[in-house]
Amino acid sequence: MTEHDNIKDANNSTIAGESGADGVNAAAPQAAPSKVIAHELVGAQLERMARTQRRRLVADLVTKLGVKRLEMAEDVVQDAVIAAMQSWPFKGMPDSPAAWLNRVARNKAYDRLRREGREQSITNDDESEHDPRQHDDAVMSQVADHMHGQFYGAQVNDPELKLIFLCCHDSLVEEDRLMLTLKVVSGFTARDIAAVFLKKEAAVGQRLARAKRKLRALDGEGTSHDLNDLSRFAVQARLNTVLKVIYLMFALGYAPRRGEALIQQDVALEALRLAEVLAGARETVQPAVHALAALLNLQASRFAARTGPDTANNDMSGRLVLLRDQNRALWDTELIKRGMVHLAMAQAGDALSRYHLEAGIAAAHATAKHFGETDWTGICALYVRLEAMTNSPVVAVNACVAQAFAGTPEKAFLKLEALAGAERLSDYAPYHIARGELLRMLSRPIDAAESFQAAIVCAASAPVIAHLQDRLASCV
Amino acid sequence: MNTYALLLNHAPDRYDGLTEDDYMDIIKDYVAWVEKLSAEGTYVGGEKLADGPGKTLTKTDTGIEVHDAPMAELAEVLGGFMLIKAADYASAVAIAKTCPHMVHNSTLEIREVQPTD
Numbered sequence: 001m002t003e004h005d006n007i008k009d010a011n012n013s014t015i016a017g018e019s020g021a022d023g024v025n026a027a028a029p030q031a032a033p034s035k036v037i038a039h040e041l042v043g044a045q046l047e048r049m050a051r052t053q054r055r056r057l058v059a060d061l062v063t064k065l066g067v068k069r070l071e072m073a074e075d076v077v078q079d080a081v082i083a084a085m086q087s088w089p090f091k092g093m094p095d096s097p098a099a100w101l102n103r104v105a106r107n108k109a110y111d112r113l114r115r116e117g118r119e120q121s122i123t124n125d126d127e128s129e130h131d132p133r134q135h136d137d138a139v140m141s142q143v144a145d146h147m148h149g150q151f152y153g154a155q156v157n158d159p160e161l162k163l164i165f166l167c168c169h170d171s172l173v174e175e176d177r178l179m180l181t182l183k184v185v186s187g188f189t190a191r192d193i194a195a196v197f198l199k200k201e202a203a204v205g206q207r208l209a210r211a212k213r214k215l216r217a218l219d220g221e222g223t224s225h226d227l228n229d230l231s232r233f234a235v236q237a238r239l240n241t242v243l244k245v246i247y248l249m250f251a252l253g254y255a256p257r258r259g260e261a262l263i264q265q266d267v268a269l270e271a272l273r274l275a276e277v278l279a280g281a282r283e284t285v286q287p288a289v290h291a292l293a294a295l296l297n298l299q300a301s302r303f304a305a306r307t308g309p310d311t312a313n314n315d316m317s318g319r320l321v322l323l324r325d326q327n328r329a330l331w332d333t334e335l336i337k338r339g340m341v342h343l344a345m346a347q348a349g350d351a352l353s354r355y356h357l358e359a360g361i362a363a364a365h366a367t368a369k370h371f372g373e374t375d376w377t378g379i380c381a382l383y384v385r386l387e388a389m390t391n392s393p394v395v396a397v398n399a400c401v402a403q404a405f406a407g408t409p410e411k412a413f414l415k416l417e418a419l420a421g422a423e424r425l426s427d428y429a430p431y432h433i434a435r436g437e438l439l440r441m442l443s444r445p446i447d448a449a450e451s452f453q454a455a456i457v458c459a460a461s462a463p464v465i466a467h468l469q470d471r472l473a474s475c476v
Numbered sequence: 477m478n479t480y481a482l483l484l485n486h487a488p489d490r491y492d493g494l495t496e497d498d499y500m501d502i503i504k505d506y507v508a509w510v511e512k513l514s515a516e517g518t519y520v521g522g523e524k525l526a527d528g529p530g531k532t533l534t535k536t537d538t539g540i541e542v543h544d545a546p547m548a549e550l551a552e553v554l555g556g557f558m559l560i561k562a563a564d565y566a567s568a569v570a571i572a573k574t575c576p577h578m579v580h581n582s583t584l585e586i587r588e589v590q591p592t593d
Contacts, residue, residue, distance in 0.1 A: 039504075039505075039508040042504060042507050042508040042511055043504045043508070046500060046503065046504055046507065047500070050496070050500060081496075085499060085500065085503045086524050087524065088503070088506075088507045088510075089503055089506030089507050089510060089524070089556075090506075090510070090521075090522035090523055090524045090556055090558060091510070091521070091522065092507065092510040092511050092514050092519070093507060093511060
């Protein structure tokens with residue numbers, strides 16, 4: 001009975017009190033500090049599992065199972081992630097979470113293929129006395145061929161790159177290719193994609209479904225689009241779309257317009273990795289690829305400096321830090337160096353892509369020791385060419401900001417006002433932010449405040465909103 | 477050092493309709509806690525019980541009747557169990573109080589595993 005009384009006492013005396021903590025210490029042998037896994041680390045690992053590893057696994061499975069099993073691959077990986085979420089709270093993290101997920105996803109794929117085979121045999125085979133085991137063996141050996149077979153003729157070896165090339169199929173219009181890649185390869189939601197395309201979420205969902213159906217339907221037509229038969233020609237034909245997809249993937253990871261995290265660093269770094277793989281592969285390397293790799297390296301070099309501390313969460317995700325206020329000592333010199341090497345290699349040949357121009361702009365920022373030393377005239381010249389090449393209102397907004405810093409804010413503002421009618425800009429937070437900054441330069445704080453308020457209304461991530469509220473306060 | 481079973485109960489609909497993100501937020505706490513106890517050498521193991529009703533066997537005069545366990549009528553169901561090492565019930569209680577189960581749910585039952593020696 002005394003034991004039971006003790007429990008009662010413990011329950012009554014403390015809710016989360018001192019004796020509870022003492023009890024833990026008394027019960028637990030001293031642990032090596034290195035083995036104690038911090039709560040944040042576990043959280044980060046789980047999130048990486050849900051994002052990075054999910055899409056890597058999908059890519060890997062599709063490469064092995066074939067295009068027509070794209071949805072099966074997505075499903076079994078999703079099932080594996082759920083299995084992990086159910087098992088790990090009781091078992092703890094496996095030694096290698098990636099290997100665990102891979103094994104579970106593959107086993108689930110085996111099961112599905114086996115069931116597929118069985119269903120086929122039920123519909124095709126009227127003989128009730130057939131030996132299911134014999135059939136299983138046949139299916140299993142087919143699976144084994146899929147899983148372990150040697151593939152030849154592959155031009156692109158990274159499974160994710162293969163999957164991107166698949167999503168960039170010629171029969172899809174360019175925008176569908178981009179959306180499908182972001183969804184299937186990168187695991188972005190329809191909402192994320194809608195934000196980057198300045199479109200409605202429901203419309204994006206429908207387009208994704210249609211694109212997937214189209215891709216699946218192609219599978220029956222004998223057109224060679226098997227991932228492992230990607231010809232050198234197809235690779236070249238699709239390379240521009242692939243570059244654009246990687247560029248967008250980076251943009252999504254670099255400046256998400258909703259949600260709490262300012263930088264979904266994994267996503268952006270994944271785009272950077274893919275660009276490096278393209279630049280390093282004999283089949284895909286071209287000046288534009290080097291230019292893109294240069295641009296992404298140079299942009300990524302500013303990751304650590306782009307956000308300030310968040311005192312509430314005690315992390316560095318709190319607040320957007322503008323280029324002019326960034327501590328340039330935090331810029332990653334290794335990435336800048338790599339970017340500059342790529343930029344040099346991008347100069348080979350005559351081809352000039354938008355990535356060349358944007359990398360040039362990024363390089364001008366990366367090589368300025370202080371904000372005051374920025375070569376705005378050079379940057380403006382690059383923007384003029386970029387505007388002519390892209391005819392994009394978003395580029396034009398950025399060009400106006402550069403022009404204002406180059407010393408002619410009045411002209412820049414007039415140009416920005418001329419853009420006001422451009423389609424889609426009214427929902428685009430950076431347009432309102434740029435307008436607010438220009439109006440501040442022109443000493444029109446009340447109008448500036450109005451623009452910052454309009455920017456807050458647009459979908460923006462929490463750190464951006466925090467930054468805008470500061471700017472708003474500075475206008476009073 | 478004895479072994480204690482933590483029986484984790486939850487409302488039958490506790491995890492229904494959660495988004496993956498919401499679920500992940502809960503999972504994170506549990507995994508981190510299990511990892512911490514494992515690192516300290518306190519955690520022995522655990523199992524999640526499958527969702528959905530189980531079976532109940534009842535001996536009657538005519539034989540053994542099998543029923544689906546009446547899950548929906550219960551206020552709480554057993555979701556899983558964990559085994560931990562502790563010096564005594566008081567220590568086991570102290571450890572169990574730090575379990576995220578008491579943040580995300582409201583009932584946890586502790587039973588000592590019968591020592592073999």
